[in-house]
Amino acid sequence: FYVRLPSCDHSPRTSTYTFKMRAALKILFCYSIVFRGSALVPYPKSWKKATSSVICTLHPREFELATSDTFLINGVRKRISDWFRLPDDFINYPVNPAEGQLKSIKRLKITVDSNSTKLTQGVDESYSLSIPENCHNVSLHGKTVFGALHGLETFAQLFQFGWIEDGTGLPTFTLAASHEIEDAPFYPYRGLLIDTSRHYLPMELLMANLDAMAMNKLNVLHWHMTDSVSWPYASDRYPELAGKGAYRRDMVYSSTDIRRIVKEAFYRGIRVVPEFDLPGHSASIGKSHPEWMSHCPDWSEPIDPTHTGVYDFLKDLFTELFHLFPSDMFHLGGDEVPLDCWKRDPSIQKWMKSHNVSDEIQLFEIFETKLLGIFHTKKQPIVWQEIFDLGINISDNTVIDVWKGDKDQSTVFNATANGHHVVISSCWYLDHLSQDWRKLYDCDLHAKLVNGTAEQASLILGGKASMWGEHVDASNFISRVWPRASAVAERLWSGNHQYNSTSSTIQKRISEFRCYMVQRGIDAGPVGPGFCAKEIRFQKNDDVQRSRLQSGSLVALN
Numbered sequence: 001f002y003v004r005l006p007s008c009d010h011s012p013r014t015s016t017y018t019f020k021m022r023a024a025l026k027i028l029f030c031y032s033i034v035f036r037g038s039a040l041v042p043y044p045k046s047w048k049k050a051t052s053s054v055i056c057t058l059h060p061r062e063f064e065l066a067t068s069d070t071f072l073i074n075g076v077r078k079r080i081s082d083w084f085r086l087p088d089d090f091i092n093y094p095v096n097p098a099e100g101q102l103k104s105i106k107r108l109k110i111t112v113d114s115n116s117t118k119l120t121q122g123v124d125e126s127y128s129l130s131i132p133e134n135c136h137n138v139s140l141h142g143k144t145v146f147g148a149l150h151g152l153e154t155f156a157q158l159f160q161f162g163w164i165e166d167g168t169g170l171p172t173f174t175l176a177a178s179h180e181i182e183d184a185p186f187y188p189y190r191g192l193l194i195d196t197s198r199h200y201l202p203m204e205l206l207m208a209n210l211d212a213m214a215m216n217k218l219n220v221l222h223w224h225m226t227d228s229v230s231w232p233y234a235s236d237r238y239p240e241l242a243g244k245g246a247y248r249r250d251m252v253y254s255s256t257d258i259r260r261i262v263k264e265a266f267y268r269g270i271r272v273v274p275e276f277d278l279p280g281h282s283a284s285i286g287k288s289h290p291e292w293m294s295h296c297p298d299w300s301e302p303i304d305p306t307h308t309g310v311y312d313f314l315k316d317l318f319t320e321l322f323h324l325f326p327s328d329m330f331h332l333g334g335d336e337v338p339l340d341c342w343k344r345d346p347s348i349q350k351w352m353k354s355h356n357v358s359d360e361i362q363l364f365e366i367f368e369t370k371l372l373g374i375f376h377t378k379k380q381p382i383v384w385q386e387i388f389d390l391g392i393n394i395s396d397n398t399v400i401d402v403w404k405g406d407k408d409q410s411t412v413f414n415a416t417a418n419g420h421h422v423v424i425s426s427c428w429y430l431d432h433l434s435q436d437w438r439k440l441y442d443c444d445l446h447a448k449l450v451n452g453t454a455e456q457a458s459l460i461l462g463g464k465a466s467m468w469g470e471h472v473d474a475s476n477f478i479s480r481v482w483p484r485a486s487a488v489a490e491r492l493w494s495g496n497h498q499y500n501s502t503s504s505t506i507q508k509r510i511s512e513f514r515c516y517m518v519q520r521g522i523d524a525g526p527v528g529p530g531f532c533a534k535e536i537r538f539q540k541n542d543d544v545q546r547s548r549l550q551s552g553s554l555v556a557l558n
Helices: 020-031 070-079 145-158 203-215 239-245 255-266 308-324 339-343 346-354 360-375 385-389 408-417 437-442 477-481 484-494 506-519 541-551
Strands: 002-004 046-049 054-058 064-066 101-104 107-112 127-131 138-142 160-164 171-176 179-183 189-195 220-226 271-276 293-295 299-303 329-331 380-384 399-402 422-424 460-467
Touching: 070 145, 107 145, 127 145, 138 145, 145 179, 145 203, 189 203, 189 484, 203 220, 203 255, 203 477, 203 506, 220 255, 220 460, 255 271, 255 308, 271 308, 299 339, 308 329, 308 360, 339 346, 339 360, 360 380, 380 385, 385 399, 385 408, 399 408, 408 422, 437 484, 460 477, 460 484, 477 484, 484 506
Parallel strands: 054 101, 064 107, 107 138, 189 220, 189 460, 220 271, 271 329, 329 380, 380 399, 399 422, 422 460
Antiparallel strands: 002 064, 046 179, 054 171, 127 138, 127 179, 160 171, 293 299
């Protein structure tokens, strides 16, 4: 299957293409291959660059992708944001500034070994990319389509905007030949946590964030959807939860919204792992169902584990969620449970006495056992580390999410010693603004396992950057997450930077990569003094609303 790219004019709104694939590939190659070829983040596992005077050029009108994989075609179409501008000063770019020999890349041949599109934990994401010195026979190979998607992202990032052709006015993109890349991630779980309870995040932002995650080769969106302050999930079975628990009736995520996010993430090689934090962080449930909550003396979180109606509710809720989230993992929360409330609830204490439950930790275990029983073999559960630290009995396949910096080494050691997989987020809290990208980059997951065995080390699935939502909303989420999360993405992709050369180049690369993200439509924040060829434009709120009205993208609520 061959797709020839259309020409790239400066005003894409004036051109109409009846073939959607051509328009989509135009977005990828005309609108994204535009900044620095050396600014790859994450850095590839093996990258051989030969010294050559040859410069490969890419003319979109003459370039084509060759692949027979329809999922890959859709993945390319889905993964790139839908707007772009050439660098602000593109008219000053010299033609062939290095005076090298120009050779044109006409075609990228893509091959994939497996026809499976099942996106699960541990799927093979490796790829190889070859760009010979003659700029011909350029090829990309992945064992799965997800590896090929990563390879396409790398291919796009290698190029930079070169010049505008005289006469035609069309852009040329350039790359110094030659390149041989063999790449694969060190950790299979590379995540970003978003919090849509403390502040609602609009769908457009979530979509832009997926694009940024794909650029950085992150593969897990940990969606902390609900919490004490709001319940934005619009359940079909229990609409009153969002009806009384959401901030506003338009600040909710419907089943249609969720399916869209899951689908778009899938086409970018990203799994959406939802979290509904229980039994704590659940006060928003009490706004519609106070009878399910503890009373100490007024209704409060945590949920009352002695109320029989609670388990009917949870079974109905998770059955509904299992259909919306196809990921093989599901986060159940379990952190910061105020057990003293159970101690002060007379009804709960009476139940405990009649059922010979000695203390609140044992009651907590009863709740978790029943909750995990709902999952059984349907999903692999993830829980926050408190459940393991308290000695609560959990199934062997439960993943422990380690987030406490003061206890992360002991929990990592003990959990892996007991055969549990772990995910680590303790050193990557993006809401801690004192943690700049350098501190985030210095975190080494190898150091979290002290005196452990090789078998224990193999149980560390990876980690995630976490942006808790107390102080971020649509106004600043992207600029606070990116490119700080890019530093985390490289650590998770490349492993321990002490054993490779990535740390010596990261200062330059992350600065240039930030500009690349801006060029692609992601309003990533600066990492230091300087400027980008394309700068983020300031717009007042009324200007933004006016532009949306003019483009027809602002839809009034009924």
